[in-house]
Amino acid sequence: MNKIAITLVPICFVFFNTIDAKNRKIDSISKLIQLNYQTGVINQDVSLRNITRLYYISREAGSYIGQINSIFEESRIYYFNGNNEASLAKVNEGMNLAKANNDKNMLCRFLLLYQCILLQLKNTIIPEQILKKAEEYNISVTSKIDKEINHIYILLGKADLIEASENSEHKLNEIIAFKKNAYSKILQINDTHRLKKITVIYTLESLAFTLSYFGRLEDASHYVSEIDRLLTSFPDESLIIQSLIIKASIASNSKKYKEAIYYLNEGIIKAKGNPYKLYEMYGLLSASYEELKDFESAIIFSKKSNHCRDSISLEQKKVENIRLINTININAMEENKKVKLQNIPLTIIICIIAFGSLFYLLFYYKKYLREDKLQTILEELPIQEINSNCELLQENLDMRNIKASMLYDDSVITKKLVALAKENVNSFYIEFQRAYPDFYRSLKDQYPDLNIADLNFCSLLKMNFRIKEIAQYTNCSTRAAEARRYRINRKISLKNQDELYIVLSMTN
Numbered sequence: 001m002n003k004i005a006i007t008l009v010p011i012c013f014v015f016f017n018t019i020d021a022k023n024r025k026i027d028s029i030s031k032l033i034q035l036n037y038q039t040g041v042i043n044q045d046v047s048l049r050n051i052t053r054l055y056y057i058s059r060e061a062g063s064y065i066g067q068i069n070s071i072f073e074e075s076r077i078y079y080f081n082g083n084n085e086a087s088l089a090k091v092n093e094g095m096n097l098a099k100a101n102n103d104k105n106m107l108c109r110f111l112l113l114y115q116c117i118l119l120q121l122k123n124t125i126i127p128e129q130i131l132k133k134a135e136e137y138n139i140s141v142t143s144k145i146d147k148e149i150n151h152i153y154i155l156l157g158k159a160d161l162i163e164a165s166e167n168s169e170h171k172l173n174e175i176i177a178f179k180k181n182a183y184s185k186i187l188q189i190n191d192t193h194r195l196k197k198i199t200v201i202y203t204l205e206s207l208a209f210t211l212s213y214f215g216r217l218e219d220a221s222h223y224v225s226e227i228d229r230l231l232t233s234f235p236d237e238s239l240i241i242q243s244l245i246i247k248a249s250i251a252s253n254s255k256k257y258k259e260a261i262y263y264l265n266e267g268i269i270k271a272k273g274n275p276y277k278l279y280e281m282y283g284l285l286s287a288s289y290e291e292l293k294d295f296e297s298a299i300i301f302s303k304k305s306n307h308c309r310d311s312i313s314l315e316q317k318k319v320e321n322i323r324l325i326n327t328i329n330i331n332a333m334e335e336n337k338k339v340k341l342q343n344i345p346l347t348i349i350i351c352i353i354a355f356g357s358l359f360y361l362l363f364y365y366k367k368y369l370r371e372d373k374l375q376t377i378l379e380e381l382p383i384q385e386i387n388s389n390c391e392l393l394q395e396n397l398d399m400r401n402i403k404a405s406m407l408y409d410d411s412v413i414t415k416k417l418v419a420l421a422k423e424n425v426n427s428f429y430i431e432f433q434r435a436y437p438d439f440y441r442s443l444k445d446q447y448p449d450l451n452i453a454d455l456n457f458c459s460l461l462k463m464n465f466r467i468k469e470i471a472q473y474t475n476c477s478t479r480a481a482e483a484r485r486y487r488i489n490r491k492i493s494l495k496n497q498d499e500l501y502i503v504l505s506m507t508n
Contacts, residue, residue: 048077068097068106075113080238082274084117084315088324091117095331105146108137111332112153116160118325120276121316124164126329131157133332148185149195155182156206163210172214179207197234201227205242212249220250241270241277248284257288264288275315279308417463425460425473432459442507449491457484462504 051073058066075090091114098106111134115127135154141147159178162171183203189196204227211220227243244267251260264281271277282305289298319325413435420428433440439462440455450458460470471481485497494500 048074051077064097064101064103068094068101068103071097072106072109072113075110079113079117079120080274081272082120082276084121085319085324087113087117088319088328092324092328092331095328099331104137104140105143105150108134108141108150109153111137112150112157114328114332115157119160119164121319123325124161126325127157127161127164130329130332131161145189145193148189149193149199152182152185152199152203155179155185156203159206159210169214172210175210176207179203179210183207197230198236198239201230201234201236201239204230205239205246208246209242209249212246212253215253217250217253220246224250237270241267241274244270245277245280245284248281248288252284252288252291255291257291260288261285275308275311279305279312282308414463421460421463421465421473428473429456429459432463436462439507446507447492450488454484454488454491457481457488458504461485461501462507 051070054066055070055074058064058070071090071094075087075094078084078087078090091110094110095107098110111130115130115134118124118127118130131154134150134157138147138150138154141150155178159175159182162168162175162178165171168175183200186196186199186203189199204223208220208223208227211217211223224243224246227246231240231243244263248260248263248267251257251263264285267281268278268285271281282301286298286301286305289295289301417428417432417435420431436459439459443450443455443458457470457474460473465473467481467485468478471478474481485500489495489497489500492500492503494503
């Protein structure tokens with residue numbers, strides 16, 4: 001007993017210590033990511049490494065929250081870096097995981113991100129359906145604050161849909177109304193919420209970009225000033241790049257081409273190979289140099305812009321070829337999968353092992369106490385009483401052996417009768433009467449109208465043969481067998497066949 005306890009206690013300690021260590025890692029990385037939302041991500045590469053670590057540790061520990069958050073963060077970073085293929089893969093993975101856990105909030109957010117990716121890929125048909133599905137999911141979100149955040153991005157998604165459509169300039173007021181509505185709603189969110197800052201800046205940039213694109217430079221400049229103020233305390237790289245593009249657009253439209261070139265060069269340094277951002281900035285640079293009559297530079301950046309455009313076209317074709325979009329579309333439109341325990345968390349497994357070990361120890365200890373107590377009682381009993389008890393025990397054992405033997409014999413007889421019925425029904429009747437000598441007589445005494453054919457039929461029913469089997473063994477049709485059963489019911493005055501089976505089972 002003591003040896004087992006000495007062995008198991010360290011094992012349990014190691015198990016629980018392992019769980020605690022993994023949970024501490026998950027908590028520390030999660031706090032680091034949350035801190036990024038509060039202060040802005042300075043280096044996305046470092047952030048991506050932390051998120052990847054969180055994903056694998058969470059998956060190993062069976063932590064859903066850690067997994068789903070890390071997947072979403074990865075997909076978001078990949079999207080902002082222009083790696084749509086990787087982002088789509090993560091969106092698909094995240095949606096599957098969220099569906100398995102019936103997480104409507106994360107399903108909504110993955111779909112909103114998916115819509116952004118599709119619009120970046122110049123796919124303007126599917127996003128509308130995706131946005132509607134995201135709205136459906138958001139209705140079922142239980143957290144009020146999460147629902148409000150999602151609604152803000154849904155409003156921006158609606159504006160983006162209109163903006164991506166043809167003749168969007170005719171719907172400029174509608175686009176701006178959606179974005180201003182989103183901005184007013186995010187201002188109502190508590191400042192302590194981790195998504196407040198990033199959502200405010202993202203919304204303002206979306207609004208300012210639209211205004212600058214359509215020539216409303218004064219309004220755009222007003223919002224850019226607010227963006228600059230917020231970015232000083234939240235220097236997220238992707239948001240800074242977008243801010244520089246907006247400033248360049250305003251400067252270019254204001255014919256301040258050198259200022260535009262300055263902003264664009266700053267943006268190119270930070271873009272780190274994002275083809276979508278580079279394509280946009282190279283195009284603006286080429287146009288600005290052309291306005292300054294620097295045609296050589298204009299041609300250089302025009303070629304770079306064309307190169308980025310070709311890269312984007314190749315990526316779009318590649319994404320279409322891998323059929324990932326179709327997979328996500330089907331997944332998005334399907335009803336939620338039923339919640340199921342796909343991967344039992346390691347924590348639960350370890351707890352089961354630990355509690356099982358403790359239960360075994362307790363059981364073993366009680367058994368030990370019972371044996372010890374029994375030994376004490378036996379030592380105190382007189383010899384005669386012990387002998388008497390032993391005789392009683394022996395008698396009980398003998399009775400059990402007799403009953404077991406009878407059950408065994410009955411089982412053997414049943415098997416033999418079944419085999420005989422299949423081979424030769426007449427031999428079955430003979431052997432049945434030997435096995436159950438009182439059956440025919442008892443039935444005949446109770447129900448004198450039964451003839452020998454009826455009694456033979458009843459013997460087959462008593463063996464629980466089905467009507468089809470009886471028909472086969474007696475070489476008659478199923479209908480003929482059913483007719484005989486019906487006649488027997490009439491002779492015994494029974495209402496249905498179930499009563500017949502009851503009567504036969506009670507007859508020895």
